[in-house]
Amino acid sequence: MLNSCGPCGVRNLPHAEACASCGLPLEPRMPREEWEALSPQLRADHEKASGESVLGRRRWLENLRARRGIHTASGALLFGVLMTLMYIAWWRGHAAWLAALCALQFIAGGAAGHLINTKGGGSLKGFVIFESTFLVSFALVVLCGWADFPTDGRLAHFTVRAFWLGSLAATMLGLGFGRYLAFDRYDPSQ
Numbered sequence: 001m002l003n004s005c006g007p008c009g010v011r012n013l014p015h016a017e018a019c020a021s022c023g024l025p026l027e028p029r030m031p032r033e034e035w036e037a038l039s040p041q042l043r044a045d046h047e048k049a050s051g052e053s054v055l056g057r058r059r060w061l062e063n064l065r066a067r068r069g070i071h072t073a074s075g076a077l078l079f080g081v082l083m084t085l086m087y088i089a090w091w092r093g094h095a096a097w098l099a100a101l102c103a104l105q106f107i108a109g110g111a112a113g114h115l116i117n118t119k120g121g122g123s124l125k126g127f128v129i130f131e132s133t134f135l136v137s138f139a140l141v142v143l144c145g146w147a148d149f150p151t152d153g154r155l156a157h158f159t160v161r162a163f164w165l166g167s168l169a170a171t172m173l174g175l176g177f178g179r180y181l182a183f184d185r186y187d188p189s190q
């Protein structure tokens, strides 16, 4: 019966007209008179659950801020290692390009980890952030390959395999990372 706030996810009291956490207006799920007619026990249960949700969000925000560095480093390491392994396995160009491109994967992964932290987690956001990070870094890899590979079809072969596998890896990583940081995992009232 609690009234969930769409943007922040906090569960408010059923008659609330504004979110207790982010302050945005809410459509009440029942009029105040109806709320006051509920049994004291039922109201107390709702108040407890809603209070825990507000507190949970505060702790979650503090946790995200405190661990921004860890999440940036985790993004760099996870994305960087996955992509580096893939490119090392399939790259057929010069080693200097490969080293530069692998370093880029760690930087891009760190930026994605930082961004998903500041955006507050969630599987969908994680997917969008990590998948776009992959697409941008992959486009650069292909451009460098274009300049570096001989034109005998090996670049096309590399591009197709790396695109599908990298895309899959970025999707799984983004979904998992986003889910791990999402608020509902921290909401004790759920």
Ligand SMILES: [Zn+2]
Residues within 6 Å of the ligand: 005, 006, 007, 008, 009, 010, 019, 020, 021, 022, 023, 024
């Ligand atoms: Zn809210």
